[in-house]
Amino acid sequence: MSERADIVVIGGGLIGCSIALECARRGRGVTVIEKLESVGQGSTARSTAIIRQLYHERHSIKLAIEGLKLWEEWGQYLGHDQDLVRFHQPGILWVVKPEAMSTMPIDTLKQLGAEIEVLDEPVMTRRFPSFRFTGPLAGAPVAGLLEKRGGYVEDPSRAVRNLAHAAERAGVKFRLSEGVRVIEHDDSDLARTGRRRVRALHTDRGARIEADIIVNAGGPHSAALNLMAGCPLPLTTAPNLQAFVEGRETALDWNVGGKSPFPVCADPVSGIYFRPDSRAFRIGTVLPADDRRFLASADEPLPAPTPEFMADKIERLRRRQPGARLMGVEGTSALYDVTV
Ligand SMILES: Cc1cc2nc3c(=O)[nH]c(=O)nc-3n(C[C@H](O)[C@H](O)[C@H](O)COP(=O)(O)OP(=O)(O)OC[C@H]3O[C@@H](n4cnc5c(N)ncnc54)[C@H](O)[C@@H]3O)c2cc1C
Structure with missing residues (x-):
């Protein structure tokens, strides 16, 4: 028996939890799957967490300035004040x-x-x-x-927990200690459109979850996830x-x-x-x-x-x-x- 979500996000790091929160706030049913015991324990945990605006591309600078505002109004952005991380x-x-x-x-x-x-x-x-x-x-x-x-965020893992708490309040479901090991994809339109469609994924706990959209937020594991999805991206990480x-x-x-x-x-x-x-x-x-x-x-x-x-x-x-x-x-x- 399969389960279903509008969107499944693979990876409960800073990126995955941010995406989950934003999608849930737009009314989508979101599930985050994280193979570790808790969110924010991947590369985010080791980040120096410097929040800068100096990047070399214009769009990156724009994005960083938007991000800076969120860090400055962290509690307001999240809509809660539970154990908030400090931004210096x-x-x-x-x-x-x-x-x-x-x-x-x-x-x-x-x-x-x-x-x-x-x-x-x-x-x-x-x-x-x-x-x-x-x-x-x-x-x-x-x-x-x-x-x-x-400046910098004092404890990036806690920042992820802050996001996850806000996401849960917005209806996101978290499945922890559960790794994605297979991504089903449908290649029937590949020759005509050049596109593959992902349909569902299987976890190492035996679950099959169907989704309209599967987001790869696997951080350093993202190349492995792309391979699982048979995804012909024009870039390799x-x-x-x-x-x-x-x-x-x-x-x-x-x-x-x-x-x-x-x-x-x-x-x-x-x-x-x-x-x-x-x-x-x-x-x-x-x-x-x-x-x-x-x-x-x-x-x-x-x-x-x-x-x-x-x-x-x-x-x-x-x-x-x-x-x-x-x-x-x-x-x-x-x-x-x-x-x-
Ligand atoms: C040493 C270091 C210093 C840094 N310094 C800065 C800095 O100063 N400023 C800055 O802006 N950025 C910095 N960064 C970059 C920043 O930390 C990362 O871009 C960001 O944390 C990445 O978040 P993420 O959610 O993509 O990845 P992660 O935090 O790695 O999350 C990915 C998650 O996916 C999970 N996952 C992977 N595969 C699967 C699977 N098959 N099934 C289920 N779950 C899976 C992993 O367990 C992990 O929890 C630094 C990074 C490092 C390593």
């Missing part, structure tokens, strides 16, 4: 080479309403006194772009290994100077980005070489970052933050879903 807005400081400033989408950001400020090195040094922007250890001369309303360093304690005084809160820092000149929060300090990598590690399957066990990787990132942090004394340092890996 200390600003995001982009540190770039002065000659790279002309490649930044400054006009587009301004046209679309982003609040930004272009800073030269003396102003940056005055505004952010714990940072080092000059001298041999700081490397190349730099300039800055400050996204004033940028693959799980991409990311690593970051977490310092659980720090002797650094984040409020040094006392004027500006410590910003999130995106620093392509040093090859890292970093941000503090109340429990951990995170350093991620933006070096192209660190971005080229693809896995055959998102189910492969994730290797821990090597001591050399961690030492390299901490050394890069100290170029910009000479006072940084990280303790309880550990490295963590997570997966992106990347178009290849």
Whole structure:
């Protein structure tokens, strides 16, 4: 006996739960299927959760500005105030080479309403006194772009639980600890229209669920789900290994100077980005070489970052933050879903 839903969303991460909520609010019957025990435990759980507006395509900037408004009015957007995640807005400081400033989408950001400020090195040094922007250890001369309303979400898993709670209130059904293992598709019109239609899916608990629409929100597993659906997309995605360093304690005084809160820092000149929060300090990598590690399957066990990787990132942090004394340092890996 089959069950039925208007829409089945595969994956209870940030994307799947957002889609489910929006579809339910438009009157559709939605079921979310998540193979883990609870929502928000996939790649979202490991996200650095930086909320920025600086992207290079106009439509991405527009979307990010819309998203920023939702984070700023999170409780209002969700329609509940249960255990809401905190969105901190200390600003995001982009540190770039002065000659790279002309490649930044400054006009587009301004046209679309982003609040930004272009800073030269003396102003940056005055505004952010714990940072080092000059001298041999700081490397190349730099300039800055400050996204004033940028920031980070303190606990991305909790953000997903917030969304799931709102979605449940809007009528979404969640099936947890249940994985999708087969997607039925109908290829009878393929030759004529070039289209396949998905009809139903089967789970590892023996359920068959029919749906008008099946949404692939599987994050790093999305390539595997596309294959299950026999889906001839003109793009291929693959799980991409990311690593970051977490310092659980720090002797650094984040409020040094006392004027500006410590910003999130995106620093392509040093090859890292970093941000503090109340429990951990995170350093991620933006070096192209660190971005080229693809896995055959998102189910492969994730290797821990090597001591050399961690030492390299901490050394890069100290170029910009000479006072940084990280303790309880550990490295963590997570997966992106990347178009290849
Ligand atoms: C280290 C790291 C840092 C990041 N930093 C940022 C950042 O600073 N800012 C930012 O905006 N973004 C950042 N991202 C990206 C952002 O976190 C992701 O784009 C987002 O969380 C992806 O959400 P998702 O719902 O698509 O995927 P996920 O959270 O991975 O959810 C997918 C879900 O699908 C489930 N699933 C998969 N296959 C099946 C199946 N067959 N059956 C049932 N369930 C299935 C999985 O269990 C999982 O729960 C970062 C990502 C990483 C890894």
